[in-house]
Structure formats: structure tokens, C-alpha cells
Amino acid sequence: MPAKTDRKDLLDIGQNCAALRTRMAARGVTRAYDAALRPLGIKITQFTLLVTAKYEADLSIGDMADVLAMERSTLTRNLKLLADMGLIEMRKGSAPRTKVPVITRKGDALLTKAIPIWRDAQARLTAHMGKARWKEARTLLTDLSLVPG
Amino acid sequence: MPAKTDRKDLLDIGQNCAALRTRMAARGVTRAYDAALRPLGIKITQFTLLVTAKYEADLSIGDMADVLAMERSTLTRNLKLLADMGLIEMRKGSAPRTKVPVITRKGDALLTKAIPIWRDAQARLTAHMGKARWKEARTLLTDLSLVPG
DNA sequence: CCTTTAAATATGCATATACATATTACAAGT
DNA sequence: ACTTGTAATATGTATATGCATATTTAAAGG
DSSP, X not given: OXXXXXXXXXXXHHHHOHHHHHHXXXXXXXXXXXXXXXXXXXXXXXXXXXXXXXXXXXXXXXXXXXXXXXXXXXXXXXXXXXHHTTSEEEEEOSSTTOEEEEEOHHHHHHHHHHHHHHHHHHHHHXXXXXXHHHHHHHHHHHHHHXXXX | OOOOOOHHHHHHHHHHOHHHHHHHHHHHHHHHHHHHHGGGTOOHHHHXXXXXXXXXXXXXXXXHHHHTTOOXXXXXXXXXXXXXXXXXXXXXXXXXXXXXXXXXXXXXXXXXXXXXXXHHHHHHHHHHHOHHHHHHXXXXXXXXXXXXX
């Protein structure tokens, strides 16, 4: 008989699809952190880019994209927004042809204000999950981000 | 002394930020499923909407948005794309003012082709994670999607 | 030095996402 | 029936994301 769509399949997908479940989690978590940061005028994605730029010196766009499991072109545009806001500056990297985001004084000042807010949001999340379960989730999320494509 | 940004904080954020980690996972997993479905011309997000529409009859946009932990306005637009492709039809729901997505014959035919592809992608992911760990991840992801905002 | 080539980044196009606000559609009250 | 209020959906604006392709930049080879 032909492979017609079965209700059991549909239920299986709705309950178990890794992409659906992971994206649902990302939506929920992102909304929580974005709401917390809204008074500062940045989103959690931008916050993490600022943090990465400040933590790692001479990290090119391409290498940063690898670290963040993000497409280079996506990162290029996201960094451009931060540059337009004056929070980072794009400089030439030491490796040939590379560009490197460098946090500005304005970006640094914003980061100083943002970190306590991030800490609160993160604390609320770990309280919601339970510390041990969040730790386990962290490990599993890392594995999920490395799924072969 | 003033609360200057500390390298320890930056490291903490890069390694533990739930939003960063969850979004990284969503990016990686989404890329894998999108790549698998590309020959059919749909993305994993659209696939899950088709499945939901087929599984639940008379589910309004608003209720569907709740089920998927998605903003109503986001869902409205995503459904419009599917309607433009002829994969669903928007009909009046039984509840006042509601609209309900209904899968078309064309959408159903596509779904029949897409389900085996989904199954393969899902199998590759569970193989990568390990069955038991994926099961645990599933539970934790559900909790993450319900984090209070 | 000049040309070629390859690596790195940028751009065109498209979907996904969310908040704020506008519109629409219907129920309830008069 | 008419008006009004409210619930549901749609729209304006903005960021995030990725693939395919174009552009740029500098190393390598002549």
C-alpha cells in the first residue's frame, strides 16, 4: 500500500521533531532575555556579540562565526548593526583579508550596564529549570548545535 | 570600586548564556533539517506548520501560536506564505473571528513526500545524540520553551 | 612588478521572529 | 437594527538567519 500520512506520524513529529522543539525553546528563551534587555535598547543576540568581541581580541568574522555556529554572512550583518550603533568598530585583523570587531568605549559602557541584567535573567532561567537540570541542558544543547548537516 | 566588566563574567556568559546556547542549537539543528528538505522546496518550520494544520482540525491561528510558543503575528505571516504556495487554505473557524489553516490536497501530497525525509533527518539526529540523551534533551527543551518572560 | 588565484568578506534574495499598533469581525447591550 | 466594545487577526517596522553569488584583498607565481 502507498505510504499515506498516518496520524501516528503527525503526532510523532509534533512531539519529537528536534528542530521544532529546539526552535520553540529558542523562541521562549530569547523572548525572556530580550525583554530583560529592552530598557538598554539591545537584544540578547547583540549582547552576546559584544561579549564575544570584548573577550576575544583579533577574532575574525569567519572565526567568530564558527565559534557561534552561525553563518558568516549573518554575522557580517549583525556586526554591521552594532557598528552603526557605535558599539563596535570593524578593524583590520592580523591575518590577511580578515576583519575584526573591536568594542568601543560606548559599547563597553553599555556592556557594564547589561551584565547585571543578563545575570538576573540567567538566574531566573536557572531557577525555573533547576541548577542541575540546566547544567545538563547546557551540555545537550552544545551537542545539538554540532549535529552533522 | 565600580562594577567594571570582568573577564570571568565574559567567559561565564559565553559558556553559560541560555539564550546563546539555545539559539546555537536551533541554528545547527535547523540547518540540518532545512538541508534535508531543500529538494522539496520547503523548510522545517513550514513542514511543522503543515503537520500541525493537518493534525489538528479547527485550531485557530491564536491557539496554534500558543501550541508552538510563537507570536501570533509571526504565525500569521508564516501561514500566509504556505497559503501563497497553495499548501494550505485559510478558512473561517467555528469560534467567532477565528481563522483556521486547512491543508490542501497539494499540501498533503507534499507532506507524504516530506515525512520520510523528516524521519531520516530525525534518525540522524538521534544517532548523533544517542537515543536516551535525545529523550532527555526533549524534556529539557520543553521546559526551556516555557521559561517565564 | 604584474597577473592569477584563492581566501575572506559583502550583497541579493528569501524566510523567521517579535513588538507595537491598526484593522476587522462579531457579540452584547440599547 | 444600531452602536459599541472587545477579541482575533493583520500590518508597520526592525532584527536574525541562511544560501547563492559577487566583490575585495592579498598571497603566490611568473
